Amino acid sequence: MGFDLEGLTAAVEARGRVTRVVIADIRGSSPREVGAAMLVWKDGQSGTIGGGTLEFEAAIAARKQVQGTVLGSHALGPDLGQCCGGVVTLLSEVYDASRLAALDDEIVLRPVKTGADGATPLAVKRLLANARGQGLRPQPQLVDGWMVEPVHHPEVPLWIWGAGHVGRALVDVLSPLPDFSITWVDTAAERFPSDIPKGVTSVPAVDPALLVPHAPVKAQHLVLTYSHTLDLALCHSLLGHGFAFAGLIGSATKWARFRSRLAALGHSAEQISRITCPIGDPALGKHPQMIAVGVAAQLLRRDMAKEMKKDHSA
Structure with missing residues (x-):
């Protein structure tokens, strides 16, 4: 800080x-x-x-x-x-x-x-x-x-795709953390709450997948829209663009279906495995806030491990 x-x-x-x-x-x-x-x-x-x-x-x-x-x-x-x-x-x-x-x-x-x-x-x-x-x-x-x-500048670009219950819980949990610069995307302005936390940029887009090329390649992404079709389109676009981390909300069944469809779209098994699904800690349950807590812990552990690796290599 x-x-x-x-x-x-x-x-x-x-x-x-x-x-x-x-x-x-x-x-x-x-x-x-x-x-x-x-x-x-x-x-x-x-x-x-x-x-x-x-x-x-x-x-x-x-x-x-x-x-x-x-x-x-x-x-x-x-x-x-x-x-x-x-x-x-x-x-x-x-x-x-x-x-x-x-x-x-x-x-x-x-x-x-x-x-x-x-x-x-x-x-x-x-x-x-x-x-x-x-x-x-x-x-x-x-x-x-x-x-x-x-002077502190948030250094971790985080894109949250979806402003439903889980997306809102994630923004509530993650926005106070100092290192995340959050871009929040959904298909229409009315899908966002009226009160957006300080430091969070909300972006309504009819076709969110078209925004993927505008994200930094070092960005982290959490995909949790209201539509499996849109989730798949975002995963497909992210695999073609590049990312530091991409997490998809979903069950083992959903992820098996997505792996098959992403393979049919031309992505290798190695590429597809870069997407993390499910995200968070399933043991915490499916309440939006519990999902958000698990995902926040996952992202923080990942960033801490990265910093420790950097310190050891210095």
Whole structure:
């Protein structure tokens, strides 16, 4: 996770002035990781730095903070009675429209510690240079009195085909997760709910299969329309286009029928096997929300395994 500039901008537009509290550093254990943040305003808040007394006390302090930057450490056990036992450094900053306008849209970099001046420290320059050299974004961290946070951009394109009960449950479960950029497709505008979650792009299309070529080849797809004919057309188009993951909702009987029909359309058994059916965890049952929970877990496990493989090969 990085600096949620979009979320902060929306909050400032709605509230006028917002205090952002972020975990800047950790020694020992902590309920959340460095970079986890919450937004606090006069009569509300969003996000979380881990809950418990730490979050409660930080929210109270944030509401009293009128301007500027506050950096402070908190011993979770001795000071706050939390069982994690580590020491957490919190950075609390007040934002309004003028301060937002000064932020970079790729890396938010600023001095936050007393005595840190306007000259970027050599350690920070090295960190940024190494990240660029490796083609990576730096992790959120406190370096020589400067806070370094890459602006968060959802990096996993996810296309959900179908806005029925299961499609809606999937969007409800997956849209709050920070890394998914969701495109939601169905055959008509009236098939979507009136309230589309933030960050989800709904696309009505009379023939959804014609949209497949517009999806990135690295996209993940969940196919669960109201029509087996449309599901088959989407699977056929996806196999011809390419994808990182494609999941189809259905029974073993449906998948056996689809495998036969996709083979007749010219796809090899190896190609067809790239489609996952059924999706989720059948043991959880067929309730839409349970299907959504199973599918979310499946996608997250897949992405975590991919990241671990990348780390081991680095």
